[in-house]
Amino acid sequence: MSEFVVDFLPKELHRKGLMATSRRRSALLLALLGSMVVGVGAHSWNRFREAESRRAVSLALTTSGSKVDDVVDRLAGEQRELRRFLGVYDRLALPVEQSDLVATITHLMPERTSLSMLRLEVREEAPAKADPADGKPAPKAKAKAKDAPAKAPSRWMEVTVRGFAASNGDLYELERRIANAKPFESVSVSENKPTDVPGSRIQEFAITCRVPLDVRYARPGRADSFAAAGKESTR
Secondary structure (H helix, E strand, O other), X not given: OOOOOOOOOOHHHHHHHHHHHHHHHHHHHHHHHHHHHHHHHHHHHHHHHHHHHHHHHHHHHHHHOOOHHHHHHHHHHHHHHHHHHHHHHXXXXXXXXXXXXXXXXXXXXXXXXXXXXXXXXXXXXXXXXXXXXXXXXXXXXXXHHHHOOOOOOOEEEEEEEEEEEOOHHHHHHHHHHHHHOOOOEEEEEEEEEEEEEOOEEEEEEEEEEEEEOOEEEEEOOEEEEEOOOXXXXXX
């Protein structure tokens, strides 16, 4: 059995329905097209503004920024300043604490000795002066440099110990102890005179010695000395 559909609507009403549907479809397509155009336009405007901002920043950096040579010169200057600071620090920093030297000396003193004054002075060998005529060291400076011992330190601490001892035996016992202790060198009695006190006579003395500062102290009683060429040698 075959089926068929009978359209009872008038042809005019059917045509108006088709036209209304077509108009709605066209309106929807136009709205979609308008939304796409507005979205693409807004996105393009945002990208344009972003590109303009980056271009403005780049121009500002190019105009106000330093050249590569200026940056390199500034970095070189900072490196020179740092090397100068480190050089000054190496000259001023001491490899041994003054309190350790004071404690060592007071610990070495015999029972019948007393300490009245202890002076620590950092000294440095002055470089040879050049002759203004030819730029060479003066003859006297050459002779002194030639006569000086090869192992003499270029920087040392001059230590002066002043005090009182009950006898010369106690004084020279203190001198022997300091001479046998590290890192003291060139220990000598620079002054020794008797002094009268009520009931007895004592010896007023002054002992001088030096502590080399061109060394690196690894631990108490041992020092690793630096050679002039930068090599290390064990003392």
